[in-house]
Amino acid sequence: MTRLILASGSPRRSQLLSDAGYRFEVIPPHDSAEADAPRLPDPTSLVCDLARRKAEDVVKRLAGEPQPSWVLAADTIAECGGQVLGKPDDAADARRILEALSGTRHSVLTGVCLWRSDQPAPAECWHAESQLEMDRLGDRWLEDYLASGAWEGKAGAFGYQDGLVFVRIVAGSESNVVGLPLDEVRAMFQRVGWNGLRDES
Numbered sequence: 616m617t618r619l620i621l622a623s624g625s626p627r628r629s630q631l632l633s634d635a636g637y638r639f640e641v642i643p644p645h646d647s648a649e650a651d652a653p654r655l656p657d658p659t660s661l662v663c664d665l666a667r668r669k670a671e672d673v674v675k676r677l678a679g680e681p682q683p684s685w686v687l688a689a690d691t692i693a694e695c696g697g698q699v700l701g702k703p704d705d706a707a708d709a710r711r712i713l714e715a716l717s718g719t720r721h722s723v724l725t726g727v728c729l730w731r732s733d734q735p736a737p738a739e740c741w742h743a744e745s746q747l748e749m750d751r752l753g754d755r756w757l758e759d760y761l762a763s764g765a766w767e768g769k770a771g772a773f774g775y776q777d778g779l780v781f782v783r784i785v786a787g788s789e790s791n792v793v794g795l796p797l798d799e800v801r802a803m804f805q806r807v808g809w810n811g812l813r814d815e816s
């Protein structure tokens with residue numbers, strides 16, 4: 616069985632893939648994988664490009680391995696009114712992002728890339744999108760949320776998995792919002808003929 620490498624340092628992505636029953640190893644991409652990426656204006660192109668760069672970083676590190684591996688990478692952003700909102704740099708940036716999302720309908724997009732480490736190019740590179748709506752955030756609530764630090768490491772400065780009552784999904788999947796669209800990932804594995812479920816022989 617060809618092994619699967621999750622090229623991600625995101626605990627949420629590891630949890631989603633593990634809860635879906637897949638056997639995999641984790642090799643986080645280097646930060647440099649994204650460092651020189653162009654800030655593409657189109658959100659779809661941006662998340663696909665970043666997912667590809669993350670996968671490519673790990674594929675290159677596997678070059679000397681005797682057996683090929685499947686490498687899976689992803690990138691998630693929020694998008695509101697054409698503005699791309701990624702992970703906040705600090706509390707002030709988290710405030711800026713949440714104030715932009717407050718009281719709006721917005722999207723969360725995840726780009727996914729699957730690359731076999733002995734191949735010169737990815738087997739799959741695509742994106743999934745979910746639509747969400749967020750209540751208008753009160754100042755007091757916003758101060759408390761910013762002080763909690765729950766925004767750290769999360770695109771859009773919120774974690775849908777945290778059971779937040781102020782944001783709802785109106786279209787698309789929850790797993791896509793949290794960082795890995797599982798239905799599409801499952802279909803992708805079938806297309807490339809990989810079935811690395813833990814309970815398979």
Ligand SMILES: Cc1cn([C@H]2C[C@H](O)[C@@H](COP(=O)(O)OP(=O)(O)OP(=O)(O)O)O2)c(=O)[nH]c1=O
Pocket residue numbers: 622623624625626627628643644669689690691692693702723768769770771773774775776792793794
């Ligand atoms: C919108 C949203 C994002 N997120 C997280 C998923 C991702 O971890 C993160 C988006 O940042 P990413 O840059 O996509 O991923 P990452 O830096 O966390 O990890 P890596 O690049 O190594 O794969 O935001 C949530 O946990 N909940 C949410 O509701």
